[in-house]
Amino acid sequence: MTSHLLDHPQFYLTAPQSCPYLEGEMERKVFTYLVGPDAARLNNILSLGGFRRSQTIAYRPACERCRSCLSVRxxxxxxxxxxNQSRVMKRNSDLIARVGPxxxxxxxxxxxxxxxxxxxSEGGMVDMSLGDFAEMIEETHIDTTVIEYRLRDPDSGITGRSTGELVGVALTDRVENGTSMVYSFFNPEMEKRSLGTFIILDHIRRAQMEGLDHVYLGYWVKNSNKMAYKVRFQPLEFLGHQGWERLE
Structure with a gap:
């Protein structure tokens, strides 16, 4: 029997604020809470509708003038x-990944x-404390994992694990027949490794091995240089007025 949470989720609208991606634009978000035993099922439904998760909140843009943010997978x-992507994979073949809670x-x-x-450095997250960070990682009511990427240590060839330097981390949700990359970060000094690209490629590889259909990458903003990298992972779909469509 469908629960009250799925039947009647309560949605809220944030106040307008400056858009972090497009100069001169104002952004608003519509959001609801993901809590309780039906949070995972609600998150699956909302992911198909272009929502993203942040801790116990699912949100999507609801801007009055602009429709530039497109959910992509x-x-x-x-x-x-x-x-180039094959070279990135080869360049990072010495990394050991660990999937954990x-x-x-x-x-x-x-x-x-x-x-x-x-x-x-100018973003709102830069002042997050260790406690704020812990909440970002740990406050979840759905199937969430943390993937750590480390340099090999002397025993990695034997154990398949590593206690070497941590160079990348991905917070990842499991959604219906896919995965959703909530947030990832990496060593910014290792530019030649293209770690951001590698982490996405690794998620796609894992999805293929598990027989999953999609890897959700969040929002692509057409005129934002910060988001331009996402179109390099083809074939890519975006959520349009007619549902999910191929982005060429």
Missing amino acids: VIAPLFSPSR PVATGEQYELFSRYLHSRH
Whole structure:
């Protein structure tokens, strides 16, 4: 029997504020809460409708004038890496990934802070405390994992694990027949590795191995340089007026 949460979710609208992606635009979001035993099912439904999760909140843009933010997802079974993407995978073949529960650590927070100060120094997240970071990672009522990427250590060839340097982290949700990349960060000093690209490629590879259909990448903003990288992962779909459509 469908629960009250799924029958009548309560939606709220944020106050307008400056858009972080397009100069001169104002953004608003519509959101609802993801709590209780039916949170995962509600999140699945909302993900198909273009919502994103942040802790116990699902949200999507609800701007009055602008419709530039498009929810996008990679069609995992049809994806084939480009030459450059294949080089990125090879360049990072020495990394060991560990999939674990959504538990925050001081080591993750230190890397997170370095990443923000280097890549998003003017953003609102840059002043997050360790407690704020722990909430971002651990406050979830759905199937969420943390993937850590580390350099190999001397025993990695034997154990398949690593206690080497942490160079990347991804907070990832499992949604219906896919995965959703909630947030990822990495060592900003390792530019030649293209770690951001690698983490997405690794998620697509994992989805293919599990027989999943999609990897959700959040929002693509057409005229924002910050979001331009997402169109490199083809075939890509966006949520339009007619449902999910191929983005060429």
